[in-house]
Amino acid sequence: MSNFSKTIGFIKNQFYKKSVVQLHEPVFFGNEKKYLNDTIESTFVSSVGEYVTKFEKELSILTNTKKAVAMVNGTSALQIALKIAGVKSDDEVITQALTFVATANAVSYLNAKPIFIDVDIDTYGLSPKALEDFLLEHGDLRENGTYNKKTNRRIAACVPMHSFGFMCKIDEIVNICKNWKIPVVEDAAEALGSSFKSKSAGNFGLINSFSFNGNKIITSGGGGAITTNNLILAEKAKYLTTTAKIPHKWNYEHSEIGYNFRMPNLNAALACAQLENFNKIKKNKKSLYEEYCLFFKSVGIKLVDIPKNSEWNYWLMSVILDNKKERDMFLSETNKNQVCTRPVWELMFNLPMYKNCQKDSQTNAKFLQARTVNIPSGSTR
Numbered sequence: 387m388s389n390f391s392k393t394i395g396f397i398k399n400q401f402y403k404k405s406v407v408q409l410h411e412p413v414f415f416g417n418e419k420k421y422l423n424d425t426i427e428s429t430f431v432s433s434v435g436e437y438v439t440k441f442e443k444e445l446s447i448l449t450n451t452k453k454a455v456a457m458v459n460g461t462s463a464l465q466i467a468l469k470i471a472g473v474k475s476d477d478e479v480i481t482q483a484l485t486f487v488a489t490a491n492a493v494s495y496l497n498a499k500p501i502f503i504d505v506d507i508d509t510y511g512l513s514p515k516a517l518e519d520f521l522l523e524h525g526d527l528r529e530n531g532t533y534n535k536k537t538n539r540r541i542a543a544c545v546p547m548h549s550f551g552f553m554c555k556i557d558e559i560v561n562i563c564k565n566w567k568i569p570v571v572e573d574a575a576e577a578l579g580s581s582f583k584s585k586s587a588g589n590f591g592l593i594n595s596f597s598f599n600g601n602k603i604i605t606s607g608g609g610g611a612i613t614t615n616n617l618i619l620a621e622k623a624k625y626l627t628t629t630a631k632i633p634h635k636w637n638y639e640h641s642e643i644g645y646n647f648r649m650p651n652l653n654a655a656l657a658c659a660q661l662e663n664f665n666k667i668k669k670n671k672k673s674l675y676e677e678y679c680l681f682f683k684s685v686g687i688k689l690v691d692i693p694k695n696s697e698w699n700y701w702l703m704s705v706i707l708d709n710k711k712e713r714d715m716f717l718s719e720t721n722k723n724q725v726c727t728r729p730v731w732e733l734m735f736n737l738p739m740y741k742n743c744q745k746d747s748q749t750n751a752k753f754l755q756a757r758t759v760n761i762p763s764g765s766t767r
């Protein structure tokens with residue numbers, strides 16, 4: 387217990403003794419106000435404007451992808467990415483149960499069903515070994531893709547998620563999926579700025595998604611984006627998210643049921659300002675992580691390590707306690723003292739709407755979920 391109270395004191399000190407230390411607060415110390423003001427002065431606050439184009443360009447440069455398309459939020463971006471990857475009604479989509487609910491919801495919006503595969507202990511992300519085991523047992527590779535022997539449904543996509551910004555073993559996952567003709571869609575919502583063997587998150591799948599919600603590493607207020615190296619798919623994403631309107635100066639003609647998912651210029655302005663300080667934000671978070679390394683070592687609590695072969699964006703830091711009882715004690719002590727911490731999300735198959743989904747052993751997901759606590763990780767600037 388005494389190492390818990392030391393922890394509370396230490397964390398409060400890192401955040402300048404703020405009365406309440408949040409899990410992850412956005413920081414605005416750049417051109418945010420200036421750019422927001424620009425949009426108001428110009429009246430371009432809504433669905434058309436230069437900041438959207440600028441943000442998309444900068445995001446594609448940052449992720450080293452050919453094209454980014456900005457959207458209203460990360461969930462919608464993932465939904466569109468899956469749709470464009472070919473997911474249809476009654477298809478199935480492989481993902482992990484240790485994720486934020488949006489991953490599974492995006493699958494459901496397309497009337498497809500998630501299948502939950504276990505994660506790796508060291509990355510908290512989809513396990514290539516578990517994926518391959520599942521496919522060897524249940525996969526039926528046909529001309530037009532892989533079918534699930536148990537349900538006879540097509541497995542139309544695989545969505546690995548880079549938990550807390552840690553890269554999963556994405557190269558192996560991409561290879562396995564290639565052999566089984568399953569398109570990969572990275573849920574890179576948490577991983578902007580992370581990379582695996584020097585290649586950026588959001589640059590591995592056919593089409594991938596990011597989130598710029600207020601709790602993410604940089605924010606547009608609310609927002610999301612897809613990234614891809616396929617210009618045809620990018621164009622399709624833009625088209626679908628702008629009501630599938632056939633471009634014309636004044637005519638309103640639409641060729642299919644599209645979506646109004648585009649990011650407003652107001653939000654893009656905020657995102658552009660945040661991107662300018664992205665390296666500083668990452669640097670501040672890195673030094674916080676280094677302080678945590680020294681401190682947690684000194685009190686004998688295990689800080690979760692950065693996985694091998696990857697560069698981390700330092701988004702969300704966590705400790706791993708010995709058991710669930712210790713975890714619950716840590717959660718209650720910290721939260722009682724205004725240091726916001728939280729457990730990992732409830733595993734998807736424990737939620738009522740996903741309880742009947744197919745899943746494998748989930749040994750690692752259960753182990754990690756019972757022991758891991760996310761700790762305050764915001765930029766301390």
Ligand SMILES: *Cc1c(COP(=O)(O)O)cnc(C)c1O
Nearest residue numbers: 459460461486488489575597599
């Ligand atoms: C934040 C997040 C999303 C969705 O983002 P929103 O912008 O909040 O819709 C999707 N997946 C994961 C893993 C996330 O953390």
